[in-house]
Amino acid sequence: MTAVLLATMCAAIYGTADFFGGLATRRSRVLAVVVLTQAIGLLLVLPLLPLLPGAPSAGALGWGVAAGLCGGLGVALFYRALASGVMSVVAPTTATTSAALPVLAGLALGERPQALALCGVVVALAAVVLVSREPGAARAGKAALGPIAAALASGLGFGAFFILLKQVPDDAGLWPLAGARLASTVAAGALALATGRGLRPGKGSLPVILAAGVLDMIANVLYLFAAQRGLLVVVAVLASLYPASTLLLARYVLGERLSALQTAGVGLALGAVALIASG
Template identity: 75%
Template sequence: MAAVLLATTCAVVYGMADFFGGLATRRSRVLAVVLLTQVTGLLFVIPLLPILPGAPSPGALAWGMGAGLCGGLAVIFFYRALAGGVMSVVAPTTATMSVALPVLVGLILGERPEPLALAGVALALGAVILVGRDSAPAGGRTTLAPVVQALASGLGFGAFFILLKQAPEGAGLWPLFGARFASILLVAALAVVSGRTLRPGPGAIPTIVAAGVMDMGANVLYVLAAQRGLLVVVAVLVSLYPASTLLLARWVLKERLNAVQASGIGLALGAIALIAVTTT
């Protein structure tokens, strides 16, 4: 039950982080937002390292750095796909791939959830697709490039979840330290090579800091959930994060939810309930 609560809370916080990150990208370039949120997250997790149990090790840092490289690339691919494609195609493609890969790997590694939990996983997969549907009419056509970028983004996010799960027991939050360190180096190198500015737009710093703190807070919750539950279950629950982004946009920005998105949120709640019943 603890893993379900942690993973569900993680999904809520991830969704909030995406909301604030989306607001920040309206005022600043993507690489600037990504880098500054990563730095903020690193500063947030450092004081937690000696508080929560865990010790650094080459294995913990290596798995974390691998996860950080995959996660950093995933964010960049995701924003590029959104810039060149239709949201109603890009978002479901990314979200579905990001949850399907951990589920597949978890089953290959021998994880066998209870039948009701598997039913919840199936419901959650459907919820991810429905929640990702854009509320605005899709008036444009999506070319091949954004679809490929969306698939790559989903693979990156899925790999991030998988690699963090592989960190050795007793690692605590040190894999997150390695992940954030690697992603910072990656984004900074890409900015230097591409000549892009890393200066945030006017008034964007508070929003970027909020996004960075929430993103790292969600990462901490994911690591704690992954230490207590199956990858198949935890990754699926975490991947429901777009639901909280939509609800926050509805509340703050007064954006409307369409019927498909609303049904996706309802389906997500049903999936959580089914999975929770099997873990009590």
């Protein structure tokens, strides 16, 4: 039950962080947003390392660095897709991929959730698929192939991030996240330098970038704790329900319309959480 609660909270905060990240990329270069959000997350987690139990080890840092590289690539592709596509299409498309990959990995590794929880996982996957559909946007030509391809690739990166963080030792504390953020910050910064992209944020975008970075790290902490207490099949699919909060913010802040299928998907997401919690 604790893992379910942590993963559900993680999803809500991930979705809010992605909303702010998407807004930031409309005012600043994508790589600038990625580097700054990753650096903000690193600065947030470093003071917490001595406050929580856990010790650094080669395994903890190694899995964290690998997760950070995958997650950093996923963030860069995701923000790029958000900047050029429709938020209510891109975010759920990414989530569909990022949810399916850990579920397949968990089952392949021998995880077997209880029947009711497994039903909840299936419902959750269906929910993510439903909220990813935006027929109106597709007919209007807004759901271009480029942003959709970037969204799918980012989903693979996020899915790998979920899988790799599940592998860290239970006594590692927050050290894997420190390694992950250090790796993603350095990689994104090196890419920005190699391509000659400036890292200066656009006018008025720094508070939005700060919010995205802080919220993303908080969500990562919640996911790590959830993964240490629950099955990958369960916690990863719950964390991947984050488009629900992204969609609701896009609806009420940006005025993007939700289709009937998306609304049904949000309802299914709530039902999935209830089923998994009951299982």
